[in-house]
Amino acid sequence: MARKPRNARRVLVVDDEVDLAELLELTLIKMGLDVDTANGVKEARGMLGSTAYDLVLTDMRMQDGEGLELVQYIQEARLDVPVAVITAYGSTQNAVAALKAGAFDYLAKPVSLEQLRTLVKSALRLDDTEEATPPLPVGDRPLLGDSPAIQQVLELVEKLARSQAPVYITGESGSGKERAARLIHARSNRSAQPFVAVNCGAIPENLMESEFFGYRKGAFTGADQDRDGFFQAATGGTLFLDEVADLPLAMQVKLLRAIQERKVRKVGSTSEDAVDVRLISATHQNLARCVEGGKFRQDLYYRLNVIELKMPPLREMGDDIVLIARHVLARLAQQNGMSMPAFATDALKALRQYGFPGNVRELENTLERALALSDGTTITSDDLQLQPQTFEGDVETGGAGGPLQDYLDRVERNAIADALEKTNGNRTQAAKHLGVTFRSLRYRMDRLGIAGKD
Structure with a gap:
């Protein structure tokens, strides 16, 4: 069945409670919208097949079915229309199920007209934005x-x-x-x-x-x-x-x-x-x-x-690590007023072999250090100062011949650096975050040569 084109913003209200349906209809009409009503899932599916809507508001439980069925129908039919569900007060499970099925948002009973207006404005603004916003270029x-x-x-x-x-x-x-x-x-x-x-x-x-x-x-x-x-x-x-x-x-x-x-x-x-x-x-x-x-x-x-x-860890992203490394290095070089150095073959091999337990954040720190140590034209494996690692499940192990203490120090240093970053360098808060005493953290930072502030 061909769908009728829409001349103005049109909303479909699906509810078998007459009083609530009328309240929603009147509120939406006052907002300058055209409104159609359906008293159940079956009637709503028929109307969606013949008319294009900008928004669907549906009750969760009706005599001939559930609003969740309507959400799933809209997703399966690939109808370009946001749908919001109305749930009983405190019915978190139903609201979560609807959102996971593809609902745009939800309202809890008794329906707040203020929240209804906010939801509708957001939904209709969303529809415009999707048509006007092109995909982001890769860069x-x-x-x-x-x-x-x-x-x-x-x-x-x-x-x-x-x-x-x-x-x-x-x-x-x-x-x-x-x-x-x-x-x-x-x-x-x-x-x-x-x-x-x-x-x-x-x-x-x-x-x-x-x-x-x-x-x-x-x-x-x-x-x-x-x-x-x-x-x-x-x-x-x-x-x-x-x-x-x-x-x-x-x-x-x-x-x-x-x-x-x-x-x-x-x-x-x-x-x-x-x-x-x-x-x-x-x-x-x-x-x-x-x-x-x-x-x-x-x-x-x-x-x-x-x-x-x-979010996948960096070690599961294959050759993306080289792409990301070049992007980060270009940014760091620009910030320092330098031309971007090239990666030597041994440096690229080291980047691919290293596990990066600190992921992109550790990669950025590694490249910033390498840029300072390099001759300005080429980044070598010596500049990176990385040791190959392997991963077994969730357990990280040092590469062949890697001293155990070096590996433990590296893991400890990353954990402390991460905690300090999250607390803006505050050692007292970082110690609390790590679950150690301030004195213990201070000792570890002194041993590893990590700076911080009290």
């Missing part, structure tokens, strides 16, 4: 590579950019989790709005609530004026929670409420403010194991882990 992508591993990531990123579902990015330290989050934001309808990145492990526990939600003047000593938090700063855009596993349990409760209610309360305030943010979280830890160990709330885990994006 402008923050994620480089031609290997199947990275291509799979890029394909999923494009799909995630068209959704409002929370994304959970996993991967080893230095594998590009924040880069992936920024690319999702850049390709989404929120790209013109802020991208706010937060390192959850670098915020003192007693400041977390005020940093995330803001505070009112006079809320505590030193609060001499109102201040917005991360949620308010990211309104309309994306909030990226890096190392989310480091959040203390008390803050996890507050974060869960903010996600469920889509409202936050500033410290010292008696009222809540509505916020519209897309959440992306990441950690190098195994969050499921943190849940099993009682360190992370299961309900928050399911809220954040709607769709998982796994």
Whole structure:
């Protein structure tokens, strides 16, 4: 059956509750939209086959089926229309299932008209953006590579950019989790709005609530004026929670409420403010194991882990390491006002053989050191100062003939450097992050020749 062309923005409301359907219809008409209604899944499928819609709003449970069936039908029929579901209050499982099936967003009953308007504006803006935004050229992508591993990531990123579902990015330290989050934001309808990145492990526990939600003047000593938090700063855009596993349990409760209610309360305030943010979280830890160990709330885990994006380690990206190395070296040379040196054959061999436990971050540090040690025209294997390594499962072992202590020192140095980076060089916070005493960390840093600040 041929589908009728659309002359104006048209929304399909699917609900067998007459009162709710009328409320949604009236609200949407006041927004200047054309609205059609269907009282069940079967009627909605027929209307989708004959009419082009800009948005579908469907209840989750109806007499002749579930809204999830409609979401799946739209995905299978490849209809270019975002669909949002309406779930019973507190029905997290249904909302998560719908988002994983391809729903754009969800609303909880009783439906907030303010949230409805926000969702509709976001959905319709998304449709325009998709038509107007061309694919990013390879040179402008923050994620480089031609290997199947990275291509799979890029394909999923494009799909995630068209959704409002929370994304959970996993991967080893230095594998590009924040880069992936920024690319999702850049390709989404929120790209013109802020991208706010937060390192959850670098915020003192007693400041977390005020940093995330803001505070009112006079809320505590030193609060001499109102201040917005991360949620308010990211309104309309994306909030990226890096190392989310480091959040203390008390803050996890507050974060869960903010996600469920889509409202936050500033410290010292008696009222809540509505916020519209897309959440992306990441950690190098195994969050499921943190849940099993009682360190992370299961309900928050399911809220954040709607769709998982796994970043591949550098050692699984084949010859992409050479492509990335040349790109990084060109940038470093430009920053230093130098011509880009060439890689000697032995240097390329060393790059391919080394396991890079610190991934792209370690590669960047290695190349920066090599650039300083080189003659300015060629990077050799001696300039890289790498030792070949092999990997057995998750256990890294030194290459043949590699002294055990050298290997252990390298692993320890990478772990300390990573912790210092996450805490902006603060040794006290880094020690807490690593689970050692400050004195122990200071001793290890002195032994390994690592600088830091108190």
